[in-house]
Amino acid sequence: MNGWTWTATIALGVGVGAAVWGVVTGPLxxxxxxxxxxxxxxxxxxxxxxQGYGRPAYVDLALLLALLGPVGTLVFARLLADDxxxxxxxxxxxxxxxxxxxxxxxxxxxxVTGPGRAMVKLLVVGALLIGGNLVxxxxxxxxxxxxxxx
Amino acid sequence: MDDxxxxxxxxxxxxxxxAAVAVRDPVRQALVLAVLGVCLALLFTxxxxxxxxxxxxxxxSAVTPLLIMLSVRKVRRRQQDGKEKER
Numbered sequence: 235m236n237g238w239t240w241t242a243t244i245a246l247g248v249g250v251g252a253a254v255w256g257v258v259t260g261p262l263x264x265x266x267x268x269x270x271x272x273x274x275x276x277x278x279x280x281x282x283x284x285q286g287y288g289r290p291a292y293v294d295l296a297l298l299l300a301l302l303g304p305v306g307t308l309v310f311a312r313l314l315a316d317d318x319x320x321x322x323x324x325x326x327x328x329x330x331x332x333x334x335x336x337x338x339x340x341x342x343x344x345x346v347t348g349p350g351r352a353m354v355k356l357l358v359v360g361a362l363l364i365g366g367n368l369v370x371x372x373x374x375x376x377x378x379x380x381x382x383x384x
Numbered sequence: 385m386d387d388x389x390x391x392x393x394x395x396x397x398x399x400x401x402x403a404a405v406a407v408r409d410p411v412r413q414a415l416v417l418a419v420l421g422v423c424l425a426l427l428f429t430x431x432x433x434x435x436x437x438x439x440x441x442x443x444x445s446a447v448t449p450l451l452i453m454l455s456v457r458k459v460r461r462r463q464q465d466g467k468e469k470e471r
Binding site: 235239240242243246247250251253254257258262265266268269272273276279280283287291292294295298299300302303306309311313314317 | 403407422437449
């Protein structure tokens with residue numbers, strides 16, 4: 235094991251562990267936030283693993299997770315809108331902290347990779363991760379009232 | 385060689401899977417199941433099977449919760465209709 239995989243071990247253990255704990259306990263609003271943040275916490279870990287194993291192809295996993303994680307959260311936001319309307323989740327501090335964690339990991343990996351196609355791919359993953367996470371958080375807290383119909 | 389990493393991810397999968405069984409409400413079960421899908425994808429990745437991890441991510445993080453939530457919604461609507469007919 236090298237430094238990257240050790241960092242990934244700690245990051246995944248603490249981050250995803252906290253997400254599992256949050257999704258298992260507490261009221262429904264805390265559970266949906268934890269489910270939303272689980273993808274944002276796991277994707278940087280996958281990026282660190284790709285760097286640690288020395289296999290750039292593993293970045294695809296983080297790309298897919300950054301793309302589909304918010305989609306899963308939007309499913310919950312859409313179908314649980316009535317349950318969450320009376321008690322909307324407000325966790326902007328945690329959401330922004332996790333987004334900052336993703337940004338730090340992506341920027342460090344970009345600095346290590348150096349300019350080129352791999353760096354562009356990393357930046358795309360980071361943008362999808364943070365953008366999708368913020369959109370999903372806003373949808374969970376009822377930020378898109380037009381989507382409630384139906 | 386990557387034993388600590390595999391142990392940590394295995395523990396995460398065990399915790400999430402136990403919780404998915406122990407939680408009783410189907411909606412909350414679907415939420416735990418989505419997180420379990422992410423944990424399983426991590427497990428497949430650290431055991432050097434990223435192709436399996438990719439398909440697990442695609443199915444586990446979006447499709448399974450969608451199917452469960454749609455079924456829950458349909459069942460709830462049917463129950464509400466039944467109550468209205470009784471009145």
